[in-house]
Amino acid sequence: MGNCLKTSSSSDDISLLRGNDGVNSSYNETQQALNHQVEQYQRVFHPTSTSTPSIIRQQEHLTENEDHVKLAKRIGLMQHLPFGTYDGSSKKARECVICMAEFCVDETVRYLPCMHIYHVHCIDDWLMRSLTCPSCLEPVDAALLTSYETT
Amino acid sequence: MSELQSSLLLKKQLAELNKNPVEGFSAGLIDENDIFRWEVLIIGPPDTLYEGGFFKAHLYFPKEYPLRPPRMKFVTEIWHPNIEKNGDVCISILHEPGDDKWGYEKASERWLPVHTVETILISVISMLADPNDESPANVDAAKEWRESYTDFKRKVARCVRKSQEECS
Numbered sequence: 650m651g652n653c654l655k656t657s658s659s660s661d662d663i664s665l666l667r668g669n670d671g672v673n674s675s676y677n678e679t680q681q682a683l684n685h686q687v688e689q690y691q692r693v694f695h696p697t698s699t700s701t702p703s704i705i706r707q708q709e710h711l712t713e714n715e716d717h718v719k720l721a722k723r724i725g726l727m728q729h730l731p732f733g734t735y736d737g738s739s740k741k742a743r744e745c746v747i748c749m750a751e752f753c754v755d756e757t758v759r760y761l762p763c764m765h766i767y768h769v770h771c772i773d774d775w776l777m778r779s780l781t782c783p784s785c786l787e788p789v790d791a792a793l794l795t796s797y798e799t800t
Numbered sequence: 801m802s803e804l805q806s807s808l809l810l811k812k813q814l815a816e817l818n819k820n821p822v823e824g825f826s827a828g829l830i831d832e833n834d835i836f837r838w839e840v841l842i843i844g845p846p847d848t849l850y851e852g853g854f855f856k857a858h859l860y861f862p863k864e865y866p867l868r869p870p871r872m873k874f875v876t877e878i879w880h881p882n883i884e885k886n887g888d889v890c891i892s893i894l895h896e897p898g899d900d901k902w903g904y905e906k907a908s909e910r911w912l913p914v915h916t917v918e919t920i921l922i923s924v925i926s927m928l929a930d931p932n933d934e935s936p937a938n939v940d941a942a943k944e945w946r947e948s949y950t951d952f953k954r955k956v957a958r959c960v961r962k963s964q965e966e967c968s
Contacts, residue, residue: 746913746914747866747913747914748805748808748809748866749809749812771913774867775867775897775913778867778868778897778898779897779898779910781897781912783912783913783914784914786912
């Protein structure tokens with residue numbers, strides 16, 4: 650499987666975090682996790698002979714012309730979105746508007762910069778297609794970059 | 801989103817629409833064993849040229865719904881600038897999501913995973929009332945709508961009559 654990603658992802662990923670010096674200490678750790686995740690997604694995009702039929706089916710429908718650099722950037726960015734455990738205390742969001750299922754206590758949820766919350770697996774699948782909050786259409790990457798620049 | 805989750809979400813919507821029908825259309829499945837293929841009957845919206853018509857359409861959901869949009873096709877003949885002659889509906893909210901860096905202002909017009917059968921049909925019904933002249937799917941209908949509205953009206957009226965005969 651291609652290693653071409655690793656070089657490009659490292660420089661691109663860090664370029665998203667300009668102005669944030671604190672990130673360097675945890676850089677290696679993050680990078681390892683990132684590489685792992687890129688590989689996971691690569692497997693989806695470029696299934697090898699070991700891929701299951703369901704993964705091949707998934708691959709057929711993924712966005713075309715999605716190049717590796719863009720993919721790595723995107724995953725890097727998504728990793729900086731906070732997540733947490735749903736504790737049932739939120740009065741506002743009771744259900745994930747993507748799958749229309751109610752949040753259960755202890756489920757992992759992701760917070761977008763606009764503070765809308767979704768199941769991690771629901772929103773991550775969507776962000777791989779479009780970096781926009783499905784509820785308010787706030788662009789996720791621009792919002793993130795702005796917050797990094799101002800802090 | 802697995803196929804199981806997609807079908808659960810669609811089943812939920814079908815149950816909800818059966819329980820609390822929405823004005824302007826009725827919805828069901830083409831084949832009751834296939835939750836991914838729906839048949840809807842749209843009532844021509846009042847105070848429009850389509851008033852009085854009953855237009856049947858099919859919705860084909862991908863297994864990745866709601867991450868990807870369904871396709872919609874009118875089965876009843878219909879004359880409209882944004883509906884192809886073969887019935888395919890061309891409406892921006894059914895266009896695949898993308899991340900055009902410079903196109904954020906248009907994100908709201910494209911597919912979003914929060915769209916349901918109900919919100920799709922509400923958009924389609926409003927499109928019937930208010931055609932979008934900018935990107936016509938049926939160029940002849942669009943040209944007629946702009947330049948010879950009387951002919952356009954006559955063609956739509958014929959579709960409305962035909963739809964009533966097919967439904968009775």
